[in-house]
Amino acid sequence: MLVGPALWAHQKGSSELKESEARAQYMAESTSQSSDPAKGEELRDLVQRFMASLAEFSRRLPFDVDLQKLCSITTLAALAITLAFAWKLLRTPPEQQRRQRRRPSSSPNLSINNLHSDTSLQSSEVCSSSGDSRAQCAVNEFFQPVELALEQLVRHKLNEGRKVTCRLLGVVLDETTPEELQKQATVRSSVLEVLLQIAKFCDVYLMERVLDDESGERVLSALDDSGVFTAGGLIRDKVLFCGTENGRISFVRQLEPDWHVDTNAEIIHQLTRFIKYLLHVTPDRPQNTASNVFISTSLEQFFGDLDQR
Structure with missing residues (x-):
């Protein structure tokens, strides 16, 4: 039975989309296997949030967007970000660890004013306390709303x-x-x-x-x-x-x-x-x-x- 050109094009597009999604899933799984499960979950969460953000942004544009092309482009972008964050997570920052070991303990009689003024510094120190928290902070900073001029x-x-x-x-x-x-x-x-x-x-x-x-x-x-x-x-x-x-x-x-x-x-x-x-x-x-x-x-x-x- 012959398949019409439109149906054949639709099936071809669907198969390409499935192959792209499969490649993205394989890359995310292989990356997560090379590190601990928590890091793998963060990478998968990053990919999902990135794709959702692009889809939401496309709906705000004042013109129509081809969703099939968007999915293909999104998959490639997701692969690139997965590789970048995998490389970042697998690195071990020895200098940062040495700085943490030399950091003196906080004085117990800090005033309330000092606590308020050091809020941003403490939050940055928490983000650098471990590999998992570093990844989470990187994800949060990536998805922070951008104030455009x-x-x-x-x-x-x-x-x-x-x-x-x-x-x-x-x-x-x-x-x-x-x-x-x-x-x-x-x-x-x-x-x-x-x-x-x-x-x-x-x-x-x-x-x-x-x-x-x-x-x-x-x-x-x-x-x-x-x-x-x-x-x-x-x-x-x-x-x-x-x-x-x-x-x-x-x-x-x-x-x-x-x-x-x-x-x-x-x-x-x-x-x-x-x-x-x-x-x-x-x-x-x-x-x-x-x-x-x-x-x-x-x-x-x-x-x-x-x-x-």
Whole structure:
């Protein structure tokens, strides 16, 4: 009986995945046999935690990941880490052992202040007391959460995007309606840093619907006073105004950005087929959104939080 190409490819992928997992299991078992059982358990735990961390990280990315390829890459990474930690565990640090033998006993009348100030030192000494604890400390340090700078977070979220269009009302400005712009325009201070970071990597266009020319001048004056034009990020000529919501849609489609940021759900829906990524800024959580639409309460919340979807 002939097997279809799709079924044959699926079976081939499954067999390769099983072979990779078998190699990883064999390497972990052989490494654990060369040391004591406790070290083997720690190595297996390390491999499992590493694979789980990669799977969790792949789910946070703003694009789809081929899970079969991820498993193959994860298996290779797990093998490399297993070998590295096996080499580290099998080493015997004689100098460290000699330092431990020469360490004087602690005085029994230490003050409470000294105990608090030496907490970090004592924890490091505990980590170096034996081979098993050294391995556990290495595992814990490896999986410690990494604090990324805002520039790194923005670059990660942009996902190699090079052009961004963004609505002003409700995103960059405190005002939420064109009628409010007839009276005043106020730039949100919390969004400035993120906006300038985005401008480092992308061509940024700001746009809004206004009811009169005076509203547009008021917006430009507020942006100028905030310093976004003099900071070397945004360009005054790339702040666009229109008289209708459809005019904003036309702007976006003509510019063809990688990202568009808006507060209008209908505009987000209409642009879903044409724009690679869309950020819907809203306090609510809309249901049944497209896979390329991201939801956040603000621009700075989305680009400043690694876990924000």
